[in-house]
Amino acid sequence: MMETKKPEQVDNIPSYWGNIVNFYSRNIFNNSKTMKKIILLSLMSLLCTTSLLAQTVVESEKNRIKQVIQNAYIDGLCNNADEIAVNKGFHPGFNLIGIGEGNTMWEYPIYNWIENAKKGKAKYKYAFQNEFTSVKYLFIDISGNVAITKLEFYEGGIAKYIDYLSLMKFEAGWKIVSKMFYAIPKKEN
Numbered sequence: 001m002m003e004t005k006k007p008e009q010v011d012n013i014p015s016y017w018g019n020i021v022n023f024y025s026r027n028i029f030n031n032s033k034t035m036k037k038i039i040l041l042s043l044m045s046l047l048c049t050t051s052l053l054a055q056t057v058v059e060s061e062k063n064r065i066k067q068v069i070q071n072a073y074i075d076g077l078c079n080n081a082d083e084i085a086v087n088k089g090f091h092p093g094f095n096l097i098g099i100g101e102g103n104t105m106w107e108y109p110i111y112n113w114i115e116n117a118k119k120g121k122a123k124y125k126y127a128f129q130n131e132f133t134s135v136k137y138l139f140i141d142i143s144g145n146v147a148i149t150k151l152e153f154y155e156g157g158i159a160k161y162i163d164y165l166s167l168m169k170f171e172a173g174w175k176i177v178s179k180m181f182y183a184i185p186k187k188e189n
Contacts, residue, residue, distance in 0.1 A: 061174075062140045065147055065167055068174045069135070073165070078133035081121035083114050091168070091175040098181070131156025135163070145169040159184050 072089020076082045094110040117127035124130050134157075138150040146168055153161040162182040167174050 058142060061142050061147075061169075065140055065142075065149060065174050066137065068167070068176065069149065069151070069165065073176060074133055074135055077113065077117050077127060079126050081114075081117040081127040083118070086110070086114055086117075089174075089176055091170075091177045094175075094177055094179075096179045096181075129155055131158075138162075147174070153181070 068089040072086050076085030076089060090110045092110065096108040096110075096113060098106050098108070100106045120126075120128045126132060132155075134154045136152040136154070138152060140147060140149045146166070149163075149165045149167065151163040151165065152159050153163050161184060164180045165176050166178040168177050169175075
């Protein structure tokens, strides 16, 4: 004859834990309204946690990008003409891109820009002028391993350019791969 077990009896669980499991299974899991609330609250908690983690990762990447721009572009190239710092943050295939006359476009490779910065540093207090360079970040947009940054570029506290920097994340980290810019018209006195 087959032995029948009572519904509240659970094999291989000490009686204390078996009682807890049985309590939940009888009183909570069998009550559909309570179960729906538990599932809904669990899903909301999971979504909030996932969202916060994603925001933390994005903010961390944005900070890394800002650090590359500050060390390689602003301090490395513009303020100090530091070739080592520039090479750490710029990809060797980098080009500064601008508009020429008519429908022409010009490119200026990073190795030429570094040489020009070193020559400027010999003449001026900073690489290209006697005024300290700084930036204000207008936005950083990241999609996977690519990013674009829009900056206000200041020389001596005066906004001179709007820069658009493209970056890619390589095994060694974020690298600046190109720059386009808009020269802010000088204000007439």
